[in-house]
Amino acid sequence: MGEVLHTLIYEHNLRFVALAVGICALASLTSAGIAQYSLTEQASSRRRWLLLGSVVTGLGIWTTHFTLLLGYRGDLDIHFKLKTVALSLFLSVALTVVAGCVGLLGRPRGILAGTIIGVGIAISHLLDLQAMLPPGGIVQDPKVNVVAVACGMFLAGLAGHCLVRSRNHVFAWPAAVSLSAAIFALHIIAMSGVTVGPASNPVEPGAWIASVDQLSIVVVAAFLIILFGAIFYTWHSERLAQATAREQSRYIRTLEVLRETEDHHRAYIELNPQIAWVADPQGRVTEIAPLWSQLVGLPREASVGKGWADVVHPDDIPGVIELWRNAIEAGEGKLADVRYRVRLVDGEYRWFRARARPRRNAEGTIVAWYGTLEDIHEQVLSETALRESEERYQLASRATNDIIWDWSIERERARWAGAHQEVLGYPELQHETDLNWWLDRIYPEDRPRVLASQALALEQGADYWNEEYRFLNASGDWIDVRTRCVIVRNNAGEAVRLVGSMLDVTQQKKAEAELNWAAHHDPLTKLPNRTLYRKQKLAAIDSAARSGTFVGLVLLDLNGFKELNDSLGHAAGDSVLWQTAERLRNSLPASATVARLGGDEFAIILPGLPTPDAYKETIDNALQALGEPFTFGDQSIPASVSAGVAIWPRDGGEPESLLIAADLALYASKAEMPGTVLEFTPALKGAAERRSGMLARARQALKEDSIVPFYQPKVDLKSNRVTGCEALLRIRGEGDRILPPSEISAAFSDAELAVQLTDRMLALVFADLKRWKAEGVSPGRIAVNVSAADFRQNDLLDRLRRHASASDQDLASVDIEVTETVLIGELGPDVARMLQELRQLGMAVALDDFGTGYASLTHLQDFPVDVIKIDRSFVERIDDNEPKATAVIDAILQMANRLGMATVAEGIETDEQARYLRGRGCTLGQGYLYSRPVPATDVPRMLSAITEPLDYSI
Known part of the structure; x- marks a missing residue:
């Protein structure tokens, strides 16, 4: 089983495997459905459907198998x-046709048909292997082939058996699953016994020799034929389904009528009324x-003639006699139908329905x-209950504030019910109204939209219509x-006819407006947040582009805000932010937008400036307002603000470039x-x-494949043996000049480029590991740096x-190094989860440049380091004997020892540094004392120059 999984995962391109799975599933499902349908057809059409299913099956077998071969090695x-x-x-198609004719025509023999198909799968596999011409030739294991063929034929026979067993089911999916399993099992098991010899000479092209790319066209053509078969079968099935649905619909309607008759005439069923x-x-x-005499107690002789009327309810007699007389006098032979109450033998009255039709002679008399x-007594009671139920619904609609309306298009009148009095308050809604009454109370700006929406629903044959608008109630208020x-x-x-409801959603709209406001405003300062700021900036630029004016963008930053938070607490910081927002809001014109971008950073958008310098007076007023000290309780807090200004379109034609310009000006300020306003300049x-230049160099290096890993060893300070190396990124410049990563340092903070650089380094490192392994070189574990991106x-x-x-390598031979900024960013929980997954695969996680950033003991406890x-x-600074430096090193080593973590000292250049670190319990050392970073080709020589390599597991 391990060999089979290894063959599937490592010797096949998984994209081709996924494609083969899709093709196989489509072909198997289609052929199973067609074969199942052919078993139910008449003899005149069975052969055609069986032929189509057989061709789809054969093409599916060959296409699936050959797709897997195209993805092999x-x-x-x-x-x-x-x-x-x-x-x-x-042969694949021919044998499936033979299987269909032998096993499915006449009396179905599913196992025989499936076994023949299994033979076709085996022959297709063996012939395709004979067709393969790898550079080194192919060697097959006969025993594995026998097992694969046996497994495939067994599953194919099972598929035929399942097809016959489930031919009367909705869909023969077990047969499709078994057939797919047969195809895949035979291929994967057989390929696990295939060995490709070492490459000797490349295959010489010939007239009857084709490459993988050329044969892909044949696979695509076969897949299109399968797809056509699936589409044709689906189209045919859809036609049958539609016809069946129509018959089923008529059948359901008939059943509903019968069920209703049963409910309303239970006495007829039980007592034959x-x-x-x-x-x-x-x-x-x-x-x-x-039965008449039994029910009413009148003898038969007393009931003939007009005697039957003696037991009819007195209130019903006039109507019954009148209808019966009109039917006889009209002489048109129409059905006479009347309801009335009849007194039974116990004196109670029950409702009955009398129907009569005339019989005529040849002359029409x-x-x-x-x-x-x-x-029909039960039916009448049900109708009465239904009317009462409708009354209850109207009362319930009032309780839920639903206004019920019923508009007759023919009469052009509307009836109103429900909670119209409570919600709208119009007394005229107790009676019918016309269309104009409703239209006159729709908000004028909403009326065209409402009418257009309703007209569209009526014209397009829709079954439902809904719309939201403002409506005038009796008190003169507009409600939603x-x-x-x-x-x-x-x-x-x-x-x-239109029957619907009207619901007051004013409070809901108000709540939605509040949520929308919260989504676009800062909860502390009540200023627009970053989202609304972007929208306002775009709107200001669009307006200025049309009017030929300028837009000023000012970024403000409170100086010393972090120190304020640290010294007085966040409550004081929040108070200062709120006061800053109030002063900016009160000192700027109404046309300006003031936004809080986050932390202590604010932005001011000044639209419609007539000249680039027109912002100065406005900003001077704002800065003057901000110049007064802030207050917190009884404390006075000095105010200091730095600002950067950029003008559109002078300093940036796009919104992002304008923000960059303002940000650069703020940074320079x-x-x-600090405490001044600086306008952006080209400098x-x-x-x-x-x-930008660094990003361009990084892209060029990726394009030209000039990114190369250099390796610096990590040495066990006790045994002086190499335990592994760190892969360091280098750029191969002109004339094979090696450039440091600082040449493209900006690319490591770019989301797209950083990922591309990591991918390039990983690909090269794993390729180097494969080459070293083939050469018998063991460099230990290789550490690769990854970024936040x-x-x-x-x-x-x-x-x-x-x-x-x-590269056929194991993940456990590679470690991951991250910086402190990755751990303390907003991605902290996700980073912790991913690092834990990496450790479960045998990889170690190293925290790089510890002590230079903001990582704390909490981070070391929360993250898998x-x-x-x-x-x-x-x-x-060990050589300089600086107490602070050595104190930090000692503290780190003691902390790591207690946390059970290994330590690596970077930059060791002298024996004194190595002795000091070894004496303090440092695990590993890395630096020029042992070796400078070297290219992959020099790693074997480097390892032998230091000492014998030692496999080391963190």
Whole structure:
């Protein structure tokens, strides 16, 4: 099983495996569905469907298998013999056709059909292997082939068996699953026994020799044929489904009618209340069923003629007699239908329904009336209950503040019910209203939108319509309402009635507005937040572009705000931020936008400036307001503000470039003259240009593949043996000049470039590990630096696995080094989770440059860190015997020892430094004392120059 998994994961391109899975699933599901359908068709059409299913199956087997072969050993230049490939394709299709004819025509023999298909899978696999022409030749394990063929034929036979067993089910999915398993099992098991010999000479192209790329066209063509079969079968199935749905719909309607009849006529089912009767052409009853006498207690002789009317309720007699007389006199032979109450033998009255139809002779003269009398008492009670239920619904709608309305398009009138009095307060809604009454009370600006929306729903045949708008209530207030309705249509599809509700959503709208405000404003200062600031900045620039004016962007920063928080607490800091916002809001014109971008940083947008210098007076007023000391309780806090100014379009044509310009000006103000306002100048672009240049050099280095890893050893300070190396990024410049990473340092903070650089380093490191392994060199564990951008991608583990798999290496041979900024950023929880996953795969995590940043003991406890690296800035001062430096080193080593972490001292250049660190318990050393960073080709020589390598596990 291990060999099989290894073959699947490491010797196949997983993208081709995923493609093969999709092709196999599509072909198997399609062929199973077609075969299942062919088993239910008449003999005249079964053969055609069976042929289509067989062709799809054969193409699916060959396409799946060949897709897997195309993804096999992507590191080899494999070609194929076209004649053998064509023979494989032909036999794959031919054997599935034979399987369909032998096993599924006539009496279905699923196992036989599946076994023949299994033979086709095996032949296709063996022929395709014969068609392969790798540079080093192929050696197959016969025993593995026998196991693979047996497994494939067994699963294929199972697929045929499942197909026959589930032919009357909704879908024969077990057969599709078994067939897919047969194809994949045979290929993967058989390929685990395939060995590709060492490459000798490349395959010479020929007339009947094709490369992987050329045969991909054949695979695509076969897949398109499969897809066409799937689409054709789906289209045919859809037609059948639609016809079945129509029949089912009619059947359901019939069942509903029968169910309703059952509910309303339970007495008819249990006591046979259908009473048949016959009358002469004048309407006199001549015959009546015996059940009549049992129900009403009248003898049969007393009921004939007009005697039956003696037991009809007195209130119903006039209407019944009148209807019966009109039917006889009209002589049109239409169905007579009437309801009335009949007194039963116990004196109680029950509702009955009488229906009669005339029978005519050849001349068209009525010779008799035939009728039935049906007990509908339960039905009448149900109708009464329904009316009461409707009344209860109207009362419930009032309780929920729903206004119910019913608009008749034909009559152009609306009826109102529900809570209209409580919500709207109009007394005229007790009666019907016309359309204009509703339209006149819709907010004028909303009316065109509402009418257009309703007209569109009516014209497009929609079943529902809903809209929100403002509506005038009786007290003169505009309220927000939501209207929803059902559109009732006649048989021609024309709208004849709208029935719906109107709900007061004023409070909901108010709550939504409050949430929207909260999403765009800072909760402390009530100023616009960064999101609204961006929108306002874009709007100001768009307006200035149309009017030909300027836009001023001012970034403000409170000087010493961190120290204020540290000394007086966050309550004092919050008070200062709130006072700053109030002073800016009160000192700036209404057209200006003041936003809090975060922390103590504020932004001011000044739109519509007539000249670039027009901002100065406005900003002077704002700074004057900010110049007064802040107060917190009884304390007075000095105020100091630095500001940077950029003008659109002079200093930046795009919103982001304008922000960069203002930010550069603010940075220069804080660095050079804190407490002043500095306007952006072209000279400030130097920093931005240097960053841009670094990014460009990084992109060029990636494009030209000039990123190379250099390796510096890590030495066990006790045994003086190499335990591993750190992979350090270098750039190969012109004339093979090696450049340090500082040449592209800005790229490490760029989200896209940082990830690309890490990927390039990982690919090269794993490739070097593979080469060293082949040469018998053991460099120990290799440490690779990763940036915060790598953790933001959230796919670091998958990338590491991909690079390791590409070089057939184990992840446990590589360690990860991160800086303190990765741990203390906003990605902290995600970083902790990903680092823990890496450790579970055998990788160690090292914290680089410890002591130079802001990492604390809390971070070391919260994050899975195995190694602490002491920065070179502390190590280099050991020779100077600086107490502070050695005190820091001692503290770090003691802390690491108690936490069970290993330590690495960077920048060791002298024996004295090494002896001091070894005496204080430092685990590993790294620096020029042992070796400068060297290219991969020099690593074997470097290792032998130091000492014998020693495998070391953190």
